[in-house]
Amino acid sequence: MHPEIKKQWVKDLRSGKFKQSRGKLFNSSGYCCLGVLATQHPSVDTKRIGESLKLLSGGEMNGTLCNDVRAWCGLSMSDQTKLVTLNDSGKQDFKQIADYIEEKL
Numbered sequence: 001m002h003p004e005i006k007k008q009w010v011k012d013l014r015s016g017k018f019k020q021s022r023g024k025l026f027n028s029s030g031y032c033c034l035g036v037l038a039t040q041h042p043s044v045d046t047k048r049i050g051e052s053l054k055l056l057s058g059g060e061m062n063g064t065l066c067n068d069v070r071a072w073c074g075l076s077m078s079d080q081t082k083l084v085t086l087n088d089s090g091k092q093d094f095k096q097i098a099d100y101i102e103e104k105l
Contacts, residue, residue, distance in 0.1 A: 013098040
C-alpha cells in the first residue's frame with residue numbers, strides 16, 4: 001500500500017467525518033471503509049460523490065474498487081476482500097478498521 005495514501009486513509013477513518021455503512025462504497029447512510037479510501041482518488045468530485053464512486057467501483061455502485069483504483073493506492077485484491085469482510089460484518093467500526101490497516105497493510 002502506498003504510504004501517503006495509507007496515512008491519509010487511516011486519518012480519515014479515525015476523523016469522525018465519515019459515517020459507516022455497509023455493502024456499497026457510498027450510499028445515503030454513509031461510506032464503507034473502501035469508499036472512504038476512494039474519496040482520496042484524484043478523479044473524485046466531492047460535489048458528485050455518488051457518481052464519482054460509482055465510476056471507481058467499475059461502473060457499479062458496489063462495495064469493491066476497480067483494478068485501476070486498487071493499483072493507484074497499492075491495495076491487493078486479498079486485502080480488499082478482508083477489508084470488505086471487516087466492514088460489512090458490522091463487528092468492526094472505522095477506528096478498529098484503521099488499526100487493522102496500520103498493523104497489517
